[in-house]
Amino acid sequence: MTPGSGLQAGLKNRHLTMIAIGGVIGAGLFVGSSSGIATAGPGILLSYALVGTLVVLVMRMLGEMSAANPTSGSFSAHADRALGRWAGFSIGWLYWFFWVVVLAVEATAGAKILEGWMPAVPQWGWALIVMTVLTATNLVSVGSYGEFEFWFAGIKVVAIGAFIVVGALAIFGVLPGVHSDKAGFSNLTSHGGFLPHGPGAILTGVLLVVFSFMGSEIATLAAGESEDPQRAVTKSTNSIIWRIGVFYLGSILIVVSLLPWNDASIAKDGSYVAALNSLGIAHAGQIMNVIVLTSVLSCLNSGLYTASRMAFSLGERGDAPKVFARTTSRGVPMAAIIASVLFGFVAVFFNYKFPDTIFLFLVNSSGAVALFVWLVICFSQLRMRKIIQREAPEKLVVKMWLYPYLTWATAGLIVGVLVYMLFDTKHDGQETVLLSLLVAALVLAVAFVKEKVTAGRRTEVPAAEATEKVTTG
Numbered sequence: 427m428t429p430g431s432g433l434q435a436g437l438k439n440r441h442l443t444m445i446a447i448g449g450v451i452g453a454g455l456f457v458g459s460s461s462g463i464a465t466a467g468p469g470i471l472l473s474y475a476l477v478g479t480l481v482v483l484v485m486r487m488l489g490e491m492s493a494a495n496p497t498s499g500s501f502s503a504h505a506d507r508a509l510g511r512w513a514g515f516s517i518g519w520l521y522w523f524f525w526v527v528v529l530a531v532e533a534t535a536g537a538k539i540l541e542g543w544m545p546a547v548p549q550w551g552w553a554l555i556v557m558t559v560l561t562a563t564n565l566v567s568v569g570s571y572g573e574f575e576f577w578f579a580g581i582k583v584v585a586i587g588a589f590i591v592v593g594a595l596a597i598f599g600v601l602p603g604v605h606s607d608k609a610g611f612s613n614l615t616s617h618g619g620f621l622p623h624g625p626g627a628i629l630t631g632v633l634l635v636v637f638s639f640m641g642s643e644i645a646t647l648a649a650g651e652s653e654d655p656q657r658a659v660t661k662s663t664n665s666i667i668w669r670i671g672v673f674y675l676g677s678i679l680i681v682v683s684l685l686p687w688n689d690a691s692i693a694k695d696g697s698y699v700a701a702l703n704s705l706g707i708a709h710a711g712q713i714m715n716v717i718v719l720t721s722v723l724s725c726l727n728s729g730l731y732t733a734s735r736m737a738f739s740l741g742e743r744g745d746a747p748k749v750f751a752r753t754t755s756r757g758v759p760m761a762a763i764i765a766s767v768l769f770g771f772v773a774v775f776f777n778y779k780f781p782d783t784i785f786l787f788l789v790n791s792s793g794a795v796a797l798f799v800w801l802v803i804c805f806s807q808l809r810m811r812k813i814i815q816r817e818a819p820e821k822l823v824v825k826m827w828l829y830p831y832l833t834w835a836t837a838g839l840i841v842g843v844l845v846y847m848l849f850d851t852k853h854d855g856q857e858t859v860l861l862s863l864l865v866a867a868l869v870l871a872v873a874f875v876k877e878k879v880t881a882g883r884r885t886e887v888p889a890a891e892a893t894e895k896v897t898t899g
Contacts, residue, residue: 433498434757437652441572446645446662448579448724451673454638456718460697466631467622467687468614473631474678478670481639483836484800487807487826489663492646494814494821496655499739500647501803508809512873515745517802518736519869524795525733526766527788530773533557536722539715553774560727561767567756568651571731578724585717586673593680596705608704609684617686629846633855640796644728647735663824730766737762794862797840804837
C-alpha cells in the first residue's frame with residue numbers, strides 16, 4: 427500500500443455520537459453488576475453514583491484539554507506537554523497495555539457465548555475468528571471501525587433503553603400481561619435496609635464497579651479523526667452526565683427495584699437476566715447473551731482502535747517505534763494495529779494455557795490503570811489550563827468547573843480509592859493495586875532512562891559541533 431500522510435478524518439458525526447454513548451456501556455455493566463449488588467445491596471446505587479460523578483469530573487477536565495487540542499494521543503499527549511515526556515510515555519504505554527489485555531478478556535468472553543450456541547467450533551477457534559474479523563475491520567479504514575461501532579453501540583443503547591422502559595412499567599404495575607409480586611421500589615429498603623451491610627459497603631462497591639466505566643475517554647481519542655474535532659469533543663463532554671445517569675444509574679435502579687437485592691437468582695443468572703426472568707419474559711438468558719455478545723464485540727472493536735491510536739501517537743512522539751506512526755493510503759496505522767492485536771493474541775493464548783498464573787498476573791497488573799489514567803488527567807489539567815490561558819485563551823470552549831478546587835478534590839478522591847484498595851484483601855483490591863504499581867514503576871523506570879539517554883545525545887551533538895568549529899576555525 428502507498429504510505430499515507432497521517433490519520434484521516436473518516437469518522438462522521440453520527441459515528442462520534444454513538445462512540446461517545448456506547449463508550450460508557452461496557453460488558454462489565456451487564457456481567458459485573460451482580461457482584462456489586464451482592465456486596466452493597468441497593469446501596470450499590472451510591473457506588474455507581476460516586477464513580478459516575480468521578481468520571482463526569484475527569485471527562486470534563488479531559489474535554490477542556492482535548493477541545494483546545496484534539497489529538498489521537500488524548501490524555502497521553504496532554505500529559506507529555508503539561509507534565510513532561512516521562513508522563514506522556516508512561517501513561518500512554520500503561521493505557522496501551524490495559525487495552526491489549528482487555529482484548530484477550532473480551533475475546534474469551536465472546537468465544538464462550540458463541541461456543542454455547544455452536545459447540546462444533548472450539549472456544550479458541552471462536553476467539554481467533556472474532557479477533558481476526560475485527561482486526562480486518564480496523565485495517566480497512568477508520569470509517570469501517572466507526573460503522574461497526576455505530577451499530578454495536580446502537581444495539582446496546584436500544585437494549586438498555588427497552589430494559590429501563592419495560593422494567594419501569596412493571597414496577598408501576600402497568601406492564602400488559604405481566605404481574606410480578608416482587609417488583610416495587612419497596613425492594614430498596616425492605617430487605618435489611620438501603621445499606622444492609624453498612625456504609626463501608628459503598629466503597630467496596632466502588633472497587634467492584636469502577637473498572638466498568640473505562641472507555642468513556644475513547645471519544646476524545648476518536649475526535650482527532652473526525653470532521654470537526656472540537657465540536658465532537660465538546661458534545662461528548664457535555665452529554666456524559668445524562669449518559670451515565672440513564673445507562674448506569676437508571677438500569678441498576680430498575681434491577682434492584684424489580685427484585686430483592688439478596689434474591690438468589692441475581693448471583694446465579696446475573697442481575698439483568700434475573701430481572702428479565704422475574705417478569706416472565708421468555709428466553710431472557712439468550713436475549714441477554716445477544717446483548718452481552720454485542721457489548722463484547724463493541725469493546726473488542728473499540729479496544730483495538732484505542733490501543734492502536736495510542737501506539738500511533740507514541741510513535742509520532744518518538745516514544746515507540748517510528749513504524750507505529752506510519753499510515754496506509756487510507757490513513758490506517760497498520761503496524762500499530764498489528765502490534766496491538768498480536769499482543770492480544772498472545773494474551774488469549776496465556777488465558778487458555780495459564781489462566782491462573784500468567785494471565786491472572788496480566789489482568790491484575792492492568793486493573794488499576796483506569797485510576798492511574800484519571801489521576802494523570804487531573805494533574806495534566808492543573809498545568810494545561812495555565813498553558814492554554816497564556817497561549818490561546820480563545821480555545822477554552824470547555825472549562826472545568828470550580829478550577830482548581832474541584833480538580834484537586836477529584837484527584838484526592840481517586841487517591842482515596844487507591845488507598846482503600848490497598849487494604850482490600852477480600853476482593854483482590856490489594857493485589858491489583860500492588861501489581862499495577864509494579865508495572866507502572868517499571869514503565870516509569872524505562873521512561874526516565876530513555877529521557878536521560880535522549881538528553882545525553884542532545885548535549886553530545888552541540889559539543890561535537892563546537893569541537894568541529896574550533897578545529898576548522
